Amino acid sequence: MSHLTKIAVSIGDINGVGLSIALAAHEIISQWCDPLYIVDDAIVDEACKKLHTSKSPTFRTFELDIPIQIEAGIIDANAGRYSFASFVKGVELAQQKKVDALVTLPIHKEAWAKAGIKFKGHTDYLRHHFGRDAIMMLGNSKLFVALFTEHIPLREVPKYLTFDALEVFLLDLYETTHFDKINVLGLNPHAGDGGVLGNEEELIDAAIQSANHKIGKPIFFGPSVPDVAFTPHALAHCNRIAALYHDQGLAPLKALYFDESINISLNLPIIRASVDHGTAFDIAYTAQKPKIESYLNAVRYAIDACKHLD
């Protein structure tokens, strides 16, 4: 199996749907990659019992040697500590090149807080650990949306939008994705309508030109009219989009592909992809099976990203 991409899977909150997803998808993803699950065997066995399923002999684990039991659907400090340990080990293995990429199953932020972990979530830890500005990209092969600004008030967005900041973002985005063509949205309705509805499109245009010039290829185009960039016709032309703010990109993405999307951290020394859903405590270890599409897409993305780096 050595020719297959090695993917570490951090197991997420063991009281949520993560283990169930990992077990259900194992056979499928084993055809694409060589997964290593960062979880103790005893917990996998306990999960199998609760889920009335069995573990494949190829379900390879990295033992953390932390004694803990599953408490389905419970927000618990010990489970928080466990999911943090699994994630940190995954980051370490990726950084040490013992695996090619990391796929993360959902953690529960409140459980982390209860455990006294000072990071708000995966991305927060990654930024701190690597000391770099990760680019947040969400979507799936049919539509990827990268965000220039993320979790800031809407009224702050125009202040962040400078030529320098946007150019750096575009160059970083190209550097870590190598997408052929990326549609950069305007800030204003109708992309400013020739300046009548705002003039930030001038600096966006300048940053696009400059980034293309530095790359030496016309990768970026725009600034495009935001509200028609997500129609079927527009996406057939280009389905890799740089959005200037959170809701500009994510509202159309989630309208179209809620269940299938993944969350990717770009611009880091490691490849990391995540499901775009939470722990779903309400259905954990019940008869209702969690959807595995987002997880499969996250694994697929991680594999593709590794090939690209070869």
Add this chain to the structure above:
Amino acid sequence: MSHLTKIAVSIGDINGVGLSIALAAHEIISQWCDPLYIVDDAIVDEACKKLHTSKSPTFRTFELDIPIQIEAGIIDANAGRYSFASFVKGVELAQQKKVDALVTLPIHKEAWAKAGIKFKGHTDYLRHHFGRDAIMMLGNSKLFVALFTEHIPLREVPKYLTFDALEVFLLDLYETTHFDKINVLGLNPHAGDGGVLGNEEELIDAAIQSANHKIGKPIFFGPSVPDVAFTPHALAHCNRIAALYHDQGLAPLKALYFDESINISLNLPIIRASVDHGTAFDIAYTAQKPKIESYLNAVRYAIDACKHLD
């Protein structure tokens, strides 16, 4: 036919797809309403010849007595003047209650400009003519989005967002639609996340409470997280949305329902609905048939709106 709703149809630019849509949809809409097409018979006959079709005996017209010939796909001052005359007559008939509602086929804005008409389009004329702030609502029965602000720069949006202005908007919106339940979006990502990502949600909440109190029913809810308001799950709960700015509402709407949407002017003394597409000069009077879904939805909306006023 007197029991049927009387709908005036302004014919739009005769060099575009309007006449073709009106002829193709006549049989269908005649089962729902009593349409009156504001166009000269001679032009309809000319269109039929070009389109290799014939006019139904029930295709009733209001003659403008303006001599003109069709020039397929041409931006022309005379065609601009003609489409303006058809539209103004439609507004007049609706205002005089000679018809119950007006449905408008697409005009060409440049043709209006060439004809020296000082209005940018239908809505601009309606605002001027009635001296009232029309509310722009787009969508179809599966999703309607009303816009609190429209064609202003993004950076201006927070300035327009005051308690008073939003409350007036919400009350006007309810008054002219009588929707049972309307989802009011937040301004900021995650609807501010408890104030961490912006605090405008406080005044939005206050305006919602006050509007509900004045109406005497909990019509409005929110402020909701904008990027998950358009997922299938969220729309199953409420598909009537008040968006605070243009792209917040229209990007997800157009991602989901580009061909089926209509544009409605609310808060006016007349009922007016419009297709949400242009003149499509490139396919006018060719073998490629224009889509009629948007027009059918506009007619259907106008009929429903009239019933509501009874």
